[in-house]
Amino acid sequence: MTPNIAPAEPRQTPGLAPIPPVATRPIVEVKSVSKTYAGGVEALSGISLDFPEGRLTTLLGPSGCGKTTLLKIIAGLIPASGGQVFVDGREVKGPGPERAFVFQDFALMPWASVIRNVAFGLELRGIAHGEREAIAERHIARVGLKGFERKYPHELSGGMRQRVGLARALAVDAKVVLMDEPFSAVDEQTRRKFQEELLELVANEGKSFIFVTHSIEEAVYVSDRIALLSRRPSRVSAIIEPKIVRGGDPEKIRRDSAYLDVVEDIWQQLKHYLD
Amino acid sequence: MQISDLASALPARREPPASYWRDALIHPLVLRLVSFAAVLALWEYAGRIPLSPAFPTFLETMGGLGAIIADGTLYKAFLITLHPLVIGLAVSVLLGVALGVLMGLHEPSEWLIAPVFVIAQAAPLAALIPILTFAYGIGLTAKIMTVCIMAMPVIVLNTLGAVRNTPKSLLEMSRSFLASRSQSIRLVILPAASPMIFAGLRLGCAAAFIGVILAELLITPTGIGDVISYNQSVADYPKMYAAILAIIVFSVLFIELLERIELTLFRPESRA
Amino acid sequence: MVISGIRLPMMTSLIVWAVIWEIAGHTDAGFILPPLSRIVWRVFEIVPTASFLDALLITGRAFLLGNAIAIGIGVPLGILMGRSVIADRLLLPWVNLFLSAPLSALVPVIMVLFGLGETTIVLVVVLFSMWIIVLNTRAGVRAISPSLVEMARSFGANGWQAFSRIYLWAALPEILAGIRLGMIRAVKGVVIGQLLVSVVGFGTLFEIYQSHFLMEHFWALLLVLFSFAFTLNELLAGLERRFAYYAASR
Numbered sequence: 186m187t188p189n190i191a192p193a194e195p196r197q198t199p200g201l202a203p204i205p206p207v208a209t210r211p212i213v214e215v216k217s218v219s220k221t222y223a224g225g226v227e228a229l230s231g232i233s234l235d236f237p238e239g240r241l242t243t244l245l246g247p248s249g250c251g252k253t254t255l256l257k258i259i260a261g262l263i264p265a266s267g268g269q270v271f272v273d274g275r276e277v278k279g280p281g282p283e284r285a286f287v288f289q290d291f292a293l294m295p296w297a298s299v300i301r302n303v304a305f306g307l308e309l310r311g312i313a314h315g316e317r318e319a320i321a322e323r324h325i326a327r328v329g330l331k332g333f334e335r336k337y338p339h340e341l342s343g344g345m346r347q348r349v350g351l352a353r354a355l356a357v358d359a360k361v362v363l364m365d366e367p368f369s370a371v372d373e374q375t376r377r378k379f380q381e382e383l384l385e386l387v388a389n390e391g392k393s394f395i396f397v398t399h400s401i402e403e404a405v406y407v408s409d410r411i412a413l414l415s416r417r418p419s420r421v422s423a424i425i426e427p428k429i430v431r432g433g434d435p436e437k438i439r440r441d442s443a444y445l446d447v448v449e450d451i452w453q454q455l456k457h458y459l460d
Numbered sequence: 461m462q463i464s465d466l467a468s469a470l471p472a473r474r475e476p477p478a479s480y481w482r483d484a485l486i487h488p489l490v491l492r493l494v495s496f497a498a499v500l501a502l503w504e505y506a507g508r509i510p511l512s513p514a515f516p517t518f519l520e521t522m523g524g525l526g527a528i529i530a531d532g533t534l535y536k537a538f539l540i541t542l543h544p545l546v547i548g549l550a551v552s553v554l555l556g557v558a559l560g561v562l563m564g565l566h567e568p569s570e571w572l573i574a575p576v577f578v579i580a581q582a583a584p585l586a587a588l589i590p591i592l593t594f595a596y597g598i599g600l601t602a603k604i605m606t607v608c609i610m611a612m613p614v615i616v617l618n619t620l621g622a623v624r625n626t627p628k629s630l631l632e633m634s635r636s637f638l639a640s641r642s643q644s645i646r647l648v649i650l651p652a653a654s655p656m657i658f659a660g661l662r663l664g665c666a667a668a669f670i671g672v673i674l675a676e677l678l679i680t681p682t683g684i685g686d687v688i689s690y691n692q693s694v695a696d697y698p699k700m701y702a703a704i705l706a707i708i709v710f711s712v713l714f715i716e717l718l719e720r721i722e723l724t725l726f727r728p729e730s731r732a
Numbered sequence: 733m734v735i736s737g738i739r740l741p742m743m744t745s746l747i748v749w750a751v752i753w754e755i756a757g758h759t760d761a762g763f764i765l766p767p768l769s770r771i772v773w774r775v776f777e778i779v780p781t782a783s784f785l786d787a788l789l790i791t792g793r794a795f796l797l798g799n800a801i802a803i804g805i806g807v808p809l810g811i812l813m814g815r816s817v818i819a820d821r822l823l824l825p826w827v828n829l830f831l832s833a834p835l836s837a838l839v840p841v842i843m844v845l846f847g848l849g850e851t852t853i854v855l856v857v858v859l860f861s862m863w864i865i866v867l868n869t870r871a872g873v874r875a876i877s878p879s880l881v882e883m884a885r886s887f888g889a890n891g892w893q894a895f896s897r898i899y900l901w902a903a904l905p906e907i908l909a910g911i912r913l914g915m916i917r918a919v920k921g922v923v924i925g926q927l928l929v930s931v932v933g934f935g936t937l938f939e940i941y942q943s944h945f946l947m948e949h950f951w952a953l954l955l956v957l958f959s960f961a962f963t964l965n966e967l968l969a970g971l972e973r974r975f976a977y978y979a980a981s982r
């Protein structure tokens with residue numbers, strides 16, 4: 186199954202080239218990781234999964250299947266009960282500078298201004314005030330929040346807060362960006378806008394993204410590779426590479442039959458988890 | 461449909477001035493003034509009936525207030541009362557916040573210390589005042605200790621709760637950005653806890669005022685307590701009431717001031 | 733806390749403190765702080781005496797009556813303030829004032845107005861406990877979703893029915909929390925009142941023990957009072973938790 190969608194219009198962004206099939210080396214390797222929570226809940230059972238470098242890989246699966254758990258294990262925020270995770274060839278023992286996390290609930294510090302929130306990772310690394318503010322300013326502008334540097338989180342909309350969380354993760358210049366349902370708290374229009382921006386980031390940054398979502402359409406639209414997780418205790422039930430050629434008109438892509446076929450295909454696979 | 465629309469539309473057209481007056485009347489500031497005026501008028505009226513020979517009118521009380529201000533009694537009394545209050549409060553705040561933070565971060569100390577304060581919070585600690593007097597005599601120390609035992613439990617327990625309730629996602633966030641333990645305490649836990657710590661400080665302040673007045677009434681009459689009990693004993697009720705009014709207003713303003721300080725120094729986001 | 737795999741319940745550390753107290757009681761500090769064992773012994777000695785039971789009766793009566801008045805006035809007042817903007821704006825400044833004011837300064841006023849008797853103690857209890865009940869009830873009523881009230885109205889409920897069937901029940905978790913906090917304040921109030929009046933209830937006992945340097949007796953009385961306050965708090969907190977289940981799903 187290789188749905189290929191040719192760009193129907195001239196590319197809008199010169200920097201965007203059709204992405205070649207995924208064949209790069211894995212930046213993150215998950216090797217038979219399992220996780221049983223203290224209460225006896227078995228969230229993951231022997232998951233093995235590779236995440237290619239420079240691409241966006243999505244974890245998609247029914248609610249409560251352990252997507253957040255897997256993401257946090259990769260982030261080093263919670264220990265696995267078994268198995269190993271390697272990032273860039275090194276085993277994960279805890280959080281590291283090569284990974285940055287974008288939190289589902291933003292996790293912004295309400296007492297800190299936007300710029301201080303964005304610069305937080307740099308502040309922790311002991312980077313001088315002026316320098317880290319300059320870096321933070323750049324990333325705030327990148328996510329389209331120029332002019333909001335001195336505002337506080339409660340003065341921002343949900344979508345703007347999510348951008349702050351994204352800017353904070355980008356500011357530390359990690360190789361791997363882990364995003365836990367980053368767009369679930371924003372409205373549909375913002376969400377679509379974010380998806381475009383995310384695609385642009387993936388194309389331009391050379392970073393690897395691991396993305397968690399509930400939405401099949403979103404997964405198919407933004408991912409280079411989708412790992413379909415089964416119900417708890419979770420295993421990988423399928424790996425899907427949508428191979429959508431980007432850069433065209435988003436509306437066209439969303440109406441394209443190849444795109445819709447992939448969506449339908451995943452829906453068929455996930456449907457039986459519903460009952 | 462149309463008839464009812466019309467019916468509701470008609471009076472509405474005639475009414476704007478009425479609703480304008482109504483809006484002006486229920487304006488918070490107006491109502492607050494009305495409320496204060498009503499209570500003071502009621503006080504004046506009740507004093508004139510008279511409700512009791514020991515119940516001076518509002519104006520008489522103001523006269524008493526003028527008298528104790530004019531002869532310097534009130535000023536001197538406040539200085540004396542503030543002495544144990546400020547020392548006791550400072551000790552309670554420093555020690556209380558430190559203990560609360562320690563317990564919030566270190567489970568064994570919570571296990572050891574928290575139950576003592578849980579009981580102290582529920583218990584009528586004022587009953588310890590006679591024992592404090594035995595232990596420390598009738599001087600300043602016993603009064604400071606009284607302020608401390610009254611103010612500290614609520615400060616300690618609020619601080620403990622505040623530190624415990626740091627949002628889990630913020631803790632995870634700081635860990636994911638490689639915060640060291642001391643960094644996450646300094647940059648995340650304490651700032652996140654500060655609103656609730658300050659709420660505890662306000663409550664502690666109110667309790668400290670209760671304590672200092674109680675100490676001055678029970679241990680030895682000094683400061684405001686002396687002005688109250690002396691004028692009570694010579695049946696100069698306007699001055700007695702004036703002293704009570706003064707300390708109550710003072711404590712309310714003191715707590716208000718604390719809140720202002722909190723907002724300007726510690727809560728930049730609330731000014732935005 | 734967990735020590736070598738065994739979970740120690742929170743309050744178990746009190747045993748440690750009891751031991752420290754016992755040891756301290758046998759040092760020079762024993763004059764002020766007698767050994768716990770002897771104090772506990774004293775508790776059993778003084779509790780059956782007529783003077784203690786008498787004091788308990790008077791204090792208990794004042795406490796219950798004061799709380800009943802505070803609840804009887806506080807809850808309707810809180811509901812009124814939660815419902816009516818005008819009442820709220822008129823009364824809230826006063827409620828807040830009395831909530832944070834040093835009420836111990838007002839006890840002398842009650843004393844000169846109502847004498848050195850039980851009435852004064854009852855009024856002190858009301859003064860200490862009422863305001864927090866008002867404020868909590870108000871908060872509870874303001875948290876009620878308007879649709880719940882509209883539902884009752886749509887079924888034809890009149891004012892009294894709306895009050896007794898909806899507001900009271902929907903705001904119950906907050907009201908109970910207010911009553912618990914009010915009672916804790918009331919315990920403090922009743923003790924403060926009796927310390928200052930000193931011829932009523934436990935006040936008499938405080939006075940006798942204090943003037944005769946009967947430290948063990950004094951501590952025994954404190955132990956009884958503190959245990960009572962703590963138990964009351966726990967009981968009410970337990971009750972509150974039983975009703976809190978629907979606070980979230982309201």
Ligand SMILES: Nc1ncnc2c1ncn2[C@@H]1O[C@H](COP(=O)(O)OP(=O)(O)OP(=O)(O)O)[C@@H](O)[C@H]1O
Pocket residue numbers: 222223224226227228247248249250251252253254255399417
């Ligand atoms: N700290 C925890 N203790 C015990 N069980 C937990 C804990 N965290 C998660 N679980 C359980 O582990 C399972 C997987 O949780 P997880 O949050 O990883 O799911 P998810 O796929 O992210 O779900 P969602 O799509 O709803 O976010 C769930 O059944 C959850 O109840």
Ligand SMILES: [Mg+2]
Pocket residue numbers: 252253254
């Ligand atoms: Mg999740």
